[in-house]
Amino acid sequence: MTGNEMKIRVENVYKVFGDNPASVMDTVRAGASKSEILEKTSHVVGIRDVSLDIRAGETFVIMGLSGSGKSTLIRHFNRLIEPTAGRILVDGVDVLKMSEVELRDFRRNKISMVFQRFALLPHKTVLDNVICGLTIAGMSRSEAREQGMRQIELVGLDGFEHRYPKQLSGGMQQRVGLARALATDAEILLMDEAFSALDPLIRNDMQAQLKELQARLHKTIVFITHDLDEALRLGDHIAILKDGELRQAGTGPDILINPADEYVARFVNDVNRARVVTVGSLAEKAGLMPLSDANAANCDALLDDNEAIILTDDGKPCHVVGRGDRHKLDDLFRDKTVMPAAVCIDRGMVLEDGFSLLAGTQNPLVITNGSDVPLGVVTRQRVLHALARDAVR
Ligand SMILES: Nc1ncnc2c1ncn2[C@@H]1O[C@H](COP(=O)(O)OP(=O)(O)OP(=O)(O)O)[C@@H](O)[C@H]1O
Ligand SMILES: [Mg+2]
CATH class of the missing domain: 3.40.50.300 (P-loop containing nucleotide triphosphate hydrolases)
Incomplete structure (x- = not known):
């Protein structure tokens, strides 16, 4: 958190x-x-x-x-x-x-510090390395052992507590260093x-x-x-x-x-931006409109500023109308069954995860918070812009 x-x-x-x-x-x-x-x-x-x-x-x-x-x-x-x-x-x-x-x-x-080169004491066991700070600080040995073992389990080294550093791989030694830093709480x-x-x-x-x-x-x-x-x-x-x-x-x-x-x-x-940038970070605001109120005139007004998301009565996105559809609103609203369905994507997804969804629709994707609450939309253009290297000047 x-x-x-x-x-x-x-x-x-x-x-x-x-x-x-x-x-x-x-x-x-x-x-x-x-x-x-x-x-x-x-x-x-x-x-x-x-x-x-x-x-x-x-x-x-x-x-x-x-x-x-x-x-x-x-x-x-x-x-x-x-x-x-x-x-x-x-x-x-x-x-x-x-x-x-x-x-x-x-x-x-x-505040505790984990160093690049683990700085473990070679003649002490894993457990003793983890708890040395605690015993120096005056904690009883049995209490320190208990606390130390919790940290050793946390970093996945249980079973190795009586080994010596040189018997461990570099990664394991680093985990001992991490356990030692965590042990002080x-x-x-x-x-x-x-x-x-x-x-x-x-x-x-x-x-x-x-x-x-x-x-x-x-x-x-x-x-x-x-x-x-x-x-x-x-x-x-x-x-x-x-x-x-x-x-x-x-x-x-x-x-x-x-x-x-x-x-x-x-x-x-x-x-590779596509693997790092989340769709949520590119969200653009969208106008929201319940399906029961939706008509061509209302939608047209929303499209002045944003793309429009149309919601079911329980607030879930069901359709999305992009500004590119503005000239055919009358047609869309005449028969809502042909209105484009909202394609939703969780805000935490990275762009790469959205490519096939974007390729499959003419419309922006609706970004949700993971439980169908719409947070905005992301357009193809915005995604391409974020991926373009020359856009970072
Ligand atoms: N004790 C010191 N006496 C003189 N100069 C120092 C001292 N410690 C650091 N410097 C200088 O301060 C600058 C920053 O050094 P620092 O060690 O913080 O870099 P760093 O980003 O940690 O580098 P590295 O990735 O190599 O660890 C360097 O120019 C270094 O030479
Ligand atoms: Mg440094």
Whole structure:
């Protein structure tokens, strides 16, 4: 369940690395480029004026090429890095204002991190690796074991709890890392390239497993990757960084359909939009009219602004009249049995799933919410427009 409540708020964060970051902030703020600043001042701009909102319960993906600032940004969230300027609020609390004790408690209970290279202790068993944080935090061993076993089952490793890391495959080791992060019951998981070291098949399984876990657990997950397919598969929202700057944040389909600039457009150019963009994201408003009231004149009035959907008495779409049919409304309404039937499609379907339906009708498809409630229509033209690469300029 993706709530609207903000979990992490990043406000105008800058991070400059070097001997005296404060001294170069004026130059950074004035807009000098990263390479210019490096050349003139020997300081590296890690993050430049990034603001973001991450909602509770969502998976938020941070993307960008190597060196774009992904790790730098995510490490601000648990204050492994402090910003040169700006604020980070987690649940409304400024992480920079936390005392040492508060920070320790925050890292232990609220936010946990899964690393790219699992960082498992080789001489400890799977179970001991999963519960080490809990016992260090003072939980009794029996309670920790119970909680640890629940997480081990969750990631599908029951039966392996007494094995050692080196006896497991890379994918299994990564699942131990995930179980360890989940064991603290933290509300926020930070995953920095957590799947990047895995081979493609195992990576695919891990993505599926993370999605399934997330559907049950509703954690707030911040996930870094430089793989666009992974980002689109996992992310409710995606942020794209370049040279430490946020170029765009939005849903996958938003970014594909309306890239904010040339860089983002090029970045997403090779994605198969038909597999990512949902019909719901292309919905156009439609006029609604109950069958009992429907006549040529009413319908004509609706078609001024929209396509028209005609509903049965219990509110289900039964016919659809496109603007292209406007010249023959009298004919259509003379004999409603020849009126084109509404072809419905669930809003969550991707465009590819709608191709054969669109090919089979002259009319727009009616988009529904999965229980026959009409939400709008999608036309062939709109679908083609969304698929066209040159439309993203
Ligand atoms: N401790 C540091 N000292 C100096 N420069 C740093 C430091 N950490 C990061 N940087 C610089 O900040 C920029 C962003 O680095 P960061 O590690 O955040 O990139 P990234 O997007 O995570 O890259 P990758 O995909 O390779 O992990 C880079 O130019 C990097 O050289
Ligand atoms: Mg990194």
